[in-house]
Amino acid sequence: MNTTFIIIFHLLVLGMLAIDLFVFNRKNHAISIKESLWWSLVWILLAMAFNGYIYIDQGSEAALTFLTGYLLEKSLSIDNLFVFILIFSAFHIPRKYQHKVLFWGILGAIVLRAAFIYAGIALITHFHFTVYILGGILMYSGLAIFRQKDEPESPEQNTLIRWLSKSLPVSHQQHEGKFWLRHRGKFLFTPLFLALLAIEISDIIFAVDSVPAILSITKDPMIAYTSNIFAILGLRALYFAVEGMITQFHYLKFGLAVILIFVGLKMLLADVIDIPIAFSLLFILLALTSATLISIKSTKHKEKEKASHGE
Numbered sequence: 001m002n003t004t005f006i007i008i009f010h011l012l013v014l015g016m017l018a019i020d021l022f023v024f025n026r027k028n029h030a031i032s033i034k035e036s037l038w039w040s041l042v043w044i045l046l047a048m049a050f051n052g053y054i055y056i057d058q059g060s061e062a063a064l065t066f067l068t069g070y071l072l073e074k075s076l077s078i079d080n081l082f083v084f085i086l087i088f089s090a091f092h093i094p095r096k097y098q099h100k101v102l103f104w105g106i107l108g109a110i111v112l113r114a115a116f117i118y119a120g121i122a123l124i125t126h127f128h129f130t131v132y133i134l135g136g137i138l139m140y141s142g143l144a145i146f147r148q149k150d151e152p153e154s155p156e157q158n159t160l161i162r163w164l165s166k167s168l169p170v171s172h173q174q175h176e177g178k179f180w181l182r183h184r185g186k187f188l189f190t191p192l193f194l195a196l197l198a199i200e201i202s203d204i205i206f207a208v209d210s211v212p213a214i215l216s217i218t219k220d221p222m223i224a225y226t227s228n229i230f231a232i233l234g235l236r237a238l239y240f241a242v243e244g245m246i247t248q249f250h251y252l253k254f255g256l257a258v259i260l261i262f263v264g265l266k267m268l269l270a271d272v273i274d275i276p277i278a279f280s281l282l283f284i285l286l287a288l289t290s291a292t293l294i295s296i297k298s299t300k301h302k303e304k305e306k307a308s309h310g311e
Contacts, residue, residue, distance in 0.1 A: 005057065009226050012046065013110070013233070021103055028177045030095040036240035043234035050226065061277070065218045068281040069227030072217060075259055075288045076210050077235045078252060080202065084239055087198045091191040097177040101192055102236050104179075105199040109232055112203055116211045117224050124215065131267055134212035138264030141209045145257035170194065209260060216267040217280060250298055255291025259284055 020039070047070055055063035088098055123130045171181070171188040179193040214224045262283055266275050 005222060008053065009050065009222070012050065013229065016042075016046065016233075017103070017106070028096045028100060031099050031240040033241045036237060039237040040234055040241065043230065043237055047227075047230040047234065050230065054223070062220070062223060064277050064281065065220070066223050066227050068277050068284065069214050069217045069224060070231050071281065071284050071288075072213055072259065072263065073210060073228045073231035074235060075284060076213055076256060077206070077231055079256065080206060080232075080235065081239055081242065083202045084199070084236075087195050087202070091195040091198070093191060093195050097192055099240070100177055101195050101199065102239065104196055105203070106233060106236060108196075108200045109203045110229055112200070113207060113211070113228050113232070114225055116207045117214070117228065118221055120211050120215050121219055121221050121224075124219065131270060134215065135264045135267030135270075138209060138212050138216070138260050138267060140264075142257040142260030142264060145253055145260070168194075212267065213260065213263045216263040216270075217277065249292065249295040251295040252291045255287045258287045258291075262287070 024035075051063050051066050051070070054066050084098075084102070087093075088101075093101060120134070124134075168189050169186060170193075171190050177192060178190055179196065180187065180189050182188070210228065214228055218224050263280075266280065269275075
């Protein structure tokens with residue numbers, strides 16, 4: 001991977017994040033749906049523009065691989081939205097401070113995902129049998145979704161978060177969106193800091209599925225990394241637009257389960273069958289679209305039933 005590619009990507013992402021934080025969001029405020037949708041569109045267009053650069057620099061196969069990885073990571077990251085809602089609710093984070101928490105969470109995710117992806121590629125390169133372990137993890141994760149309860153675990157139930165809440169000197173006040181402060185000579189962390197920690201921990205947990213999934217598509221570290229990061233950036237921008245209705249997509253998790261099982265099988269059978277990238281892209285699109293449409297149809301049916309019963 002050439003140095004120019006790496007530099008262009010990081011300058012683009014860091015430049016856009018700087019504009020986001022220091023120009024459009026200098027002051028803490030509740031992100032409107034309109035603002036959220038605009039930023040989501042900006043990140044999608046940037047991802048597609050970057051994909052165009054890959055096409056010019058490395059050819060159509062690399063561009064198609066990036067697009068497939070981007071869509072895969074975008075779909076698998078949807079689960080993060082449910083977790084964000086739980087975290088902000090559990091720690092009583094006002095809407096006007098949520099963008100700040102997610103922003104710094106993104107920077108942490110960039111570092112963590114890079115470390116996990118490069119470690120995953122190193123393992124597969126030097127210990128080929130780990131391909132089967134990672135494929136098995138994906139298969140197990142997909143099947144586990146079909147068995148899990150409808151309500152995910154609250155951050156307050158997480159052992160590590162509970163231990164940190166008790167071990168750290170924590171103030172129960174928001175303190176105007178600060179992560180920490182000195183109060184009467186004591187150094188205190190705020191609920192915003194605990195929420196940030198919870199988001200970083202959740203990203204580590206999601207990386208267990210996300211990183212093997214992207215490695216089933218490509219072993220090119222920068223294509224895997226850049227598609228992963230663009231997907232995270234765009235989805236977190238979208239959070240503020242969909243937070244009120246994301247829980248209505250009841251069957252979306254089953255679409256994600258099918259995708260996980262597919263990429264797990266792809267990894268397990270990699271030495272026997274070479275599944276084309278175009279087929280993977282179409283499969284992911286079909287699974288995600290089908291789950292979304294079924295969810296919308298189910299929600300409308302339930303609303304009609306409620307209306308007919310006068311609820």
